[in-house]
Amino acid sequence: MSKIIDGYLYTEEHEWIHVEGETATIGITDFAQSSLGDIVFVELPEEGEELEAGNSFGVVESIKSVSDLYTPLTGKVVEKNSTVEETPENLNEDPYGGWLIKMSVNDSNQLDSLMDSNAYKEFCESL
Amino acid sequence: MSELKQTSLYQKHLELNAKMVDFGGWEMPIQYQNLKEEVISVRERVGVFDVSHMGEFYVTGPQALDFVDYIVTNDIRTAAPGKAIYSPMLNEQGGIVDDLIVYKVSDTELFICVNAANIEKDFSAMSQFSSRFDCKFENLSQNYSLLALQGPQSYQVLKELLPEIKDIGYYSIQILESEKEVKSFIARTGYTGEDGFEIFGSHNFIERLWSLMMNKSVQPCGLGSRDVLRLEACFSLYGNELNDELTPLETGLKWTVKMAKGDFVGKDALAESIPRYRLVKLSLEKGIPRAGYPVEDDRGQQIGVITSGSMSVCLGKGIALARLDKNLYQDSEKLNINIRNKIYPAVVNKKPFISGRTKS
Numbered sequence: 136m137s138k139i140i141d142g143y144l145y146t147e148e149h150e151w152i153h154v155e156g157e158t159a160t161i162g163i164t165d166f167a168q169s170s171l172g173d174i175v176f177v178e179l180p181e182e183g184e185e186l187e188a189g190n191s192f193g194v195v196e197s198i199k200s201v202s203d204l205y206t207p208l209t210g211k212v213v214e215k216n217s218t219v220e221e222t223p224e225n226l227n228e229d230p231y232g233g234w235l236i237k238m239s240v241n242d243s244n245q246l247d248s249l250m251d252s253n254a255y256k257e258f259c260e261s262l
Numbered sequence: 263m264s265e266l267k268q269t270s271l272y273q274k275h276l277e278l279n280a281k282m283v284d285f286g287g288w289e290m291p292i293q294y295q296n297l298k299e300e301v302i303s304v305r306e307r308v309g310v311f312d313v314s315h316m317g318e319f320y321v322t323g324p325q326a327l328d329f330v331d332y333i334v335t336n337d338i339r340t341a342a343p344g345k346a347i348y349s350p351m352l353n354e355q356g357g358i359v360d361d362l363i364v365y366k367v368s369d370t371e372l373f374i375c376v377n378a379a380n381i382e383k384d385f386s387a388m389s390q391f392s393s394r395f396d397c398k399f400e401n402l403s404q405n406y407s408l409l410a411l412q413g414p415q416s417y418q419v420l421k422e423l424l425p426e427i428k429d430i431g432y433y434s435i436q437i438l439e440s441e442k443e444v445k446s447f448i449a450r451t452g453y454t455g456e457d458g459f460e461i462f463g464s465h466n467f468i469e470r471l472w473s474l475m476m477n478k479s480v481q482p483c484g485l486g487s488r489d490v491l492r493l494e495a496c497f498s499l500y501g502n503e504l505n506d507e508l509t510p511l512e513t514g515l516k517w518t519v520k521m522a523k524g525d526f527v528g529k530d531a532l533a534e535s536i537p538r539y540r541l542v543k544l545s546l547e548k549g550i551p552r553a554g555y556p557v558e559d560d561r562g563q564q565i566g567v568i569t570s571g572s573m574s575v576c577l578g579k580g581i582a583l584a585r586l587d588k589n590l591y592q593d594s595e596k597l598n599i600n601i602r603n604k605i606y607p608a609v610v611n612k613k614p615f616i617s618g619r620t621k622s
Contacts, residue, residue, distance in 0.1 A: 173298045175573045176550050194602070196550050198297055198573045199486050
């Protein structure tokens with residue numbers, strides 16, 4: 136059973152979102168890291184880049200596959216986790232500790248469409 | 263979509279919780295628990311692959327050798343009985359129909375192992391010529407299962423399971439006299455760059471052997487690790503590096519083309535052809551190349567394309583094979599790979615990333 140954190144929000148693409156005030160921290164879930172296998176490369180946007188909900192903001196690669204990262208929110212990148220780019224394998228160990236980006240939340244209504252931990256748990260079980 | 267074919271080991275893969283995928287119409291294990299572990303097992307110890315989806319053709323009769331030598335580019339005639347020979351087979355235009363291995367039991371009895379996705383195409387292409395020779399040409403793929411046992415401990419493990427086997431040389435074969443259901447044999451061949459054996463036998467025999475290997479803790483390996491291993495050894499994959507439009511002279515297979523031997527299919531076209539491409543080995547310090555990514559020179563001009571790419575488990579960096587336009591590539595040792603519109607520098611390697619590990 137993969138780990139899911141209460142109080143976080145989740146996407147169907149297996150990203151987690153942790154909202155504090157007007158900033159959202161985004162990462163990939165335990166389910167995501169487990170289905171990807173050994174993560175060997177992460178490409179993230181630069182600080183200041185404007186992201187639009189539904190668009191790809193980077194990639195995470197395992198030995199054999201490339202997966203796009205999607206943001207469910209519109210806003211500006213305020214910080215990227217450079218450590219994760221340098222040691223992507225840590226995402227397999229600690230997907231919730233290894234956040235990817237922090238971004239501003241322009242439209243908090245966009246959070247309404249996301250799953251809470253219970254809904255995401257059900258979603259994972261349905262797969 | 264038509265129903266996927268399954269090998270005789272299908273249930274065993276499910277029992278091992280393998281992740282199954284459609285591979286050329288076959289439902290095959292892509293990986294078991296951990297792809298990286300599978301690669302490391304083969305490089306350091308031993309691993310086994312179910313490759314029963316591959317095709318086995320059987321040629322017998324007085325002119326069996328003449329027929330086989332006519333349909334492939336390599337020299338089967340001068341090879342000693344008991345040898346395996348890697349070769350492309352061509353169409354009349356010199357394009358590669360498939361790459362295959364001929365197992366020469368004797369001048370009157372030969373096996374040919376072909377790629378799974380090409381079984382029907384190859385059999386039909388070869389059948390056009392078989393009637394010109396006094397030989398019997400059969401597709402026995404449905405009677406055979408096939409295992410590839412690969413890694414430095416392969417011989418030791420196989421010897422314990424099959425005491426009759428001898429320490430045969432690389433690209434040699436040995437008939438398994440104890441097996442009566444179908445003519446069975448081992449070949450010291452593989453697709454990983456490691457020492458190892460491929461074992462051709464009946465479904466029953468191969469199922470038994472698989473179970474014995476599992477009891478001996480041989481690592482089961484899927485097609486994912488097989489692809490990483492073959493790329494580290496710089497072996498071409500049909501459909502990626504090789505296809506019907508490319509000649510062996512454009513794909514790094516000149517060594518398999520014996521123009522001095524007798525006539526063979528595609529020889530005339532090949533003699534007149536001017537190679538348009540070159541296959542090169544690339545490695546990157548940063549970034550992971552994937553099939554389809556553009557390869558550029560230092561002025562930003564595209565000069566080719568990645569045909570296979572991956573993260574190398576053994577090297578810990580991105581590696582690739584790339585097809586470059588001969589007229590545009592100026593022998594530079596440094597090239598760039600365009601990955602999602604970012605430029606990543608790559609180095610042209612002279613040697614395979616893994617070499618010299620097979621038995622001499």
